[in-house]
Amino acid sequence: MTDNIKPKEATAIVNSLLGGVVPKIGVQHITVGRSPEIEAFINSLEDVKNGHSMVKFWIGDFGSGKSFMMHLLNTVALKQKFVVANADFTPDNRLYSNDGKAVALYSAIMDNIAIQTKPEGGALATLLEKWIEQVVSKTAQEEGIPLTAIRDEQHMPLIQRSIMKTINEITDVGGFDFGVVVMKYYEGYISDNEQLRRSALKWLKGEYRTKTEARQDLGVREIINDLNYYDMLKNFCRLFVSMGYSGFMINLDEAINLYKISTSVMREKNYEKILTIYNDCFQGKVSNFFINFAGTNEVLENERRGLFSYHALKSRLETNKFETLQIRDFSQPVIRLMPLDHNEIFVLLKKLKVIFDLNYKVNLEVSDDEIHQFMEEMFNKPGASEFLTPREVIRDFLNILSIIRQNPGIDKKQLFGEIEIRDERPDESAVDSLVDGIEVL
Incomplete structure (x- = not known):
């Protein structure tokens, strides 16, 4: 039973669960009772591999295993050669904002990018260098230049043109600045200029706050912000697929923090962003993209502040009326996580x-x-x-x-x-009262 468990995984599992959180690695060793959900998820991954895109909502009561499921999905997707990333919604991270909270969510996603060889995250630099090496090898082959010579400074313009050409082919909105920054990363990579590499990574992670600072460091006109971060995620998705990865999967947990947004207008804007992502994925406007949301039943079904308060989402996310506790439909966008028996x-x-x-x-x-x-x-x-x-x-x-x-x-x-039972659920009534009071003001 322990043959396949690495000591590092065992330590992560014990320490994390004692702390009340889900371990980042090793979750496959403690999975029980989720076989139908995982089988359906693997089928969805196959569709995404083949160029489709997908949005799933994992809904369950507090403590029902939503965060655990997100980590398990990661493990499965990594084995299927997906690039994956996790981020939690917080009071300072959301899908739509005009004060930096949306780009903060983007930065959290980029910080947590993982691949099979780096399952704990922080893989963005590794992916960039892998892609650059692919471009270098392809350019050397096309130009008939030996691999040992292609990295010479005299060939740098040739590589830069190849990088820009490839970026232009795979990107949509914001491709030019994206390409310029990747070229700057290549310059830093090839010349061991650590500061230039750091500046390029800072831009790609959405960490520049002013255009002036980005122009001084990298010579670009734009920065990643609340309005364009979603386009950048789609650009990265295309980049990863061009490298040979199956797709890009993003898990967004703690959707309760969208439900808790105090003003109805801002909540609605966030739900509108979910609708945009949903429509893009299911209408074929983006390929090889998979986004998972995790939230409680209240987050989904509350008709005053939940996703169902936004009519266009409610009509898309209502449960298959023929589904029962015994007869499940795992192909629909909403997957309800039943308690373990x-x-x-x-x-x-x-x-x-x-x-x-x-x-x-x-x-x-x-x-x-x-x-x-x-x-x-x-x-x-x-x-x-x-x-x-x-x-x-x-x-x-x-x-x-x-x-x-x-x-x-x-x-x-x-x-x-001596065991005592405690109510660990968040006090939803307090949240309701607080938000209702703010909305009345």
Whole structure:
């Protein structure tokens, strides 16, 4: 069971889950009960590989495993040779704004770009250098120049022309400045000018705040901003595909922070941006692009502030009326994540016990019967049916394993008896009252 788990993955899994967050790596080792969703997702990836684009909304109650699902999708997509990126919506990151919050989301996406050899993110520079090497090799072949000589300074204009020509072929809006910046990155790359490379990366990540500063450093007229960042994402998608990648997948979690936007006009503008992305993907205006959103049922269905408050989205995202709990349709844009059942949680806890032992190089005496006892204590506590989430079950289980590891003679039954159920859900009523009050003002 532990044959394929790397020590680094075991440590990431234990430390992250104890901290109440999803590990960035190794999630495939603790996956249970999501086979139909993953199978449908793999089919969608095949469509995107073939030039289509896709938008999916992963909807579930707080603690139902949405963030876990996002990380699992990453793992699957990386193996299918996709470039992937994750970002969370926050009060300072959103899809539409006029005060820098949209380009902040773009910067978070670019910071977290990952490929199979760099699954934890930070792969943008690696991808740029790989693409530049492809352009250099192709130019050398076309011009009949040996690879050993093509990097000589005398051939730099030749390479720059090739870079610009290729960029112009694959980009749409903003292609010229995009190409100039990539050329500047090449100059820094070939001449070991670290400052020039950093400036080019800064521009590509949307971190310049003024055109004047960008013009001084790179000689470009424009910067990536709230209005054009989406065009740049599409440009990068085309660039990655031209390199031989299957496509570009972006996961956007914590959509509750769009729901919480205090003014209805700004919320509507953000939902309008979601509609634009949705239409672009399903109408074939962009290729090889996959965007996943994760949010709660309230984020989707609330008709005053959720996605359903925007009629054009509601008409696209309403559930297939023939779907039931037993008969699921995973091809529709909205995938509802059902809670794990008790058998699936038992299997998950067994896996976690094995990974915990591997991480600490121990073999704790915790039997299957004792895992069942732990679950019975948790699920029979007052409030469990209303408040208990997989996140809390996992964290409490690992906390108990930590106590047992450090106190071998402790009475396990006593530990199980001390479990308390807490309501970890955000106070939606407080959010409602706050936002309603602001909107009335």
